[in-house]
Amino acid sequence: MTRAAVRAEVAKTDDATSVMGIPIKFDAKGDIVGASFYLFQVKGDKFVFVPNATQSASVTMAVTMAATAAK
Numbered sequence: 001m002t003r004a005a006v007r008a009e010v011a012k013t014d015d016a017t018s019v020m021g022i023p024i025k026f027d028a029k030g031d032i033v034g035a036s037f038y039l040f041q042v043k044g045d046k047f048v049f050v051p052n053a054t055q056s057a058s059v060t061m062a063v064t065m066a067a068t069a070a071k
Helices: 003-011 065-069
Strands: 040-043 046-049
Touching: none
Parallel strands: none
Antiparallel strands: 040 046
16 A cells, blocks of 8 residues: 555544544644644653643644655
């Protein structure tokens, strides 16, 4: 199976009850619909949640199929 064929099949994913806690479905760009991420900072021996880190840094992260195609 080619990389293009695998990407085409993954894009068809529409799993309403995933183990991730959110439905798994991709938009036209290959991003997971409704995906989010969280930043933690290591302080001593603990991971501490960094609130509003994504807004203050103007960072948007998403899993994209385009990133894998570039490899």
